[in-house]
Amino acid sequence: MGDVITVPETYGLGPIEVKAINGNEVELVAPLTGSGYSVSGCSGGGSVSSNGTGGVGLTCTEGPAATLNDVMSLKVVKTLDSTAVLRIEPTG
Structure with missing residues (x-):
């Protein structure tokens, strides 16, 4: 927990924190x-405070990929204890 994933600006999100x-x-x-x-x-959804700015909070489960801002795919590939494997890529 606490790991941070930087994504391209075109996704409309800053760094994603677990x-x-x-x-x-x-x-x-x-x-x-x-x-x-x-x-x-x-x-x-939105309205989460993240470092003093507007942000988004998500709860994702193993399974099909989620789509964020119609440009980013986020999939929880596997979880094990306090470890998760995430796959983040552009959609389309």
Whole structure:
């Protein structure tokens, strides 16, 4: 936990921080860098305070990839104890 993943600015998010791993769920938080935000496939939403700025909090589980801001795919590949393998890539 506490690991930070930097993603391209075009994804509309700042660095994504892993806040917790509970079973097959991974809790993430990231500041918003764009003017809008959308998510499909993970639970969560905006209005999370991340380093004093607006951000997003997500809870994603193992399984199908989630789509964020229609440009980024995030998949929880595997969780084991306090470790998670995430796959982040552009959509399309």
